[in-house]
Amino acid sequence: MNDLSQIIKQSDNKKSGAIPGDIAVWILIFAELFEFGLFFVIFIVAKAHNPEIFSAGPQHLDTLSGIANTFILITSSFFIAKAVQAIKLGRVKASQKWIALTFFAGLAYCCVKVWEYHMNDLRGIALDTDIFFTVYYYLTFNHLLHVMFGMCGLLWVFLRNHFKAYSAERHEGLEAAACYWHMVDLAWIIIFPILYVLA
Amino acid sequence: MMSDNKRLIITWLGLLALTSISVFLAETSNASAITSNTITGIFVCFIVALKGQLVIDHLIGLRFAHRSIRRVMLSYFYILPLLITLGMVFPDAVVSMTSLGN
Numbered sequence: 001m002n003d004l005s006q007i008i009k010q011s012d013n014k015k016s017g018a019i020p021g022d023i024a025v026w027i028l029i030f031a032e033l034f035e036f037g038l039f040f041v042i043f044i045v046a047k048a049h050n051p052e053i054f055s056a057g058p059q060h061l062d063t064l065s066g067i068a069n070t071f072i073l074i075t076s077s078f079f080i081a082k083a084v085q086a087i088k089l090g091r092v093k094a095s096q097k098w099i100a101l102t103f104f105a106g107l108a109y110c111c112v113k114v115w116e117y118h119m120n121d122l123r124g125i126a127l128d129t130d131i132f133f134t135v136y137y138y139l140t141f142n143h144l145l146h147v148m149f150g151m152c153g154l155l156w157v158f159l160r161n162h163f164k165a166y167s168a169e170r171h172e173g174l175e176a177a178a179c180y181w182h183m184v185d186l187a188w189i190i191i192f193p194i195l196y197v198l199a
Numbered sequence: 200m201m202s203d204n205k206r207l208i209i210t211w212l213g214l215l216a217l218t219s220i221s222v223f224l225a226e227t228s229n230a231s232a233i234t235s236n237t238i239t240g241i242f243v244c245f246i247v248a249l250k251g252q253l254v255i256d257h258l259i260g261l262r263f264a265h266r267s268i269r270r271v272m273l274s275y276f277y278i279l280p281l282l283i284t285l286g287m288v289f290p291d292a293v294v295s296m297t298s299l300g301n
Contacts (some may be wrong), residue, residue, distance in 0.1 A: 019265045022284070026268055033275055044286035048293035063222070070218050078211035081258040085203055180260045186272075189250045190279060191296055192218075193243045197225040 007179030057132030065116040066196035074103030092170035210257040244280035251276030
């Protein structure tokens, strides 16, 4: 496929106004974001009622783990966007490579999170330490579950792509998994500053 | 016109830079000064909204896709940081709104 036809194809995709993936995944994404939204409202209310505890809380957390996971998730979002871009151009192998990289980035996120929980445990921080850590564990563990669910989706589209289920013309499944993965990244974009940065 | 590849790379680097800026702002703000903390919080919330818009428009690619979905997604990333900011600036109002009885 020459460069000109690739550019025309990209331009057509941009102008289409179509739904990336399918409507079902967007209903799921809105439901998930609503759930996270409720957690954020709970955070705001709990923080207003317990300003000292919420001011001290982030100082006990490992900010470096939070930064590392933010960089990992942003990079994984970039990887999956590259996978979608590649499949739109009919580059199945390249798309496969980017999906695999996204999956491994998700795995790296899980490893950092487990290590962070382990370090918290060594410092004597638990779910019932105080209201800040209760909210922290609810938010971050819930997010971790979403990351793992997203990784299952990535594994599924990796296998489907391996068996040539996706092409430049038909790739709704891959786009749907990518949109879900971006949602996981978007939720973390809010979680990271409120828990680790804003003391 | 910028190629898709270049746009994705610039967005990715922009997101990493914005994350670094928000951490730097928070780490260098005077923890004992309430005003300094609030101003930093407002900046950090602004950066959150900006990062959300970058992901929505350029990584998901909603800028040129379905308008209604884009609007809902962008609203989420404008309203939530605004609520977080208001919660930081007016904590007493939040307490009075969410307390039972007097």
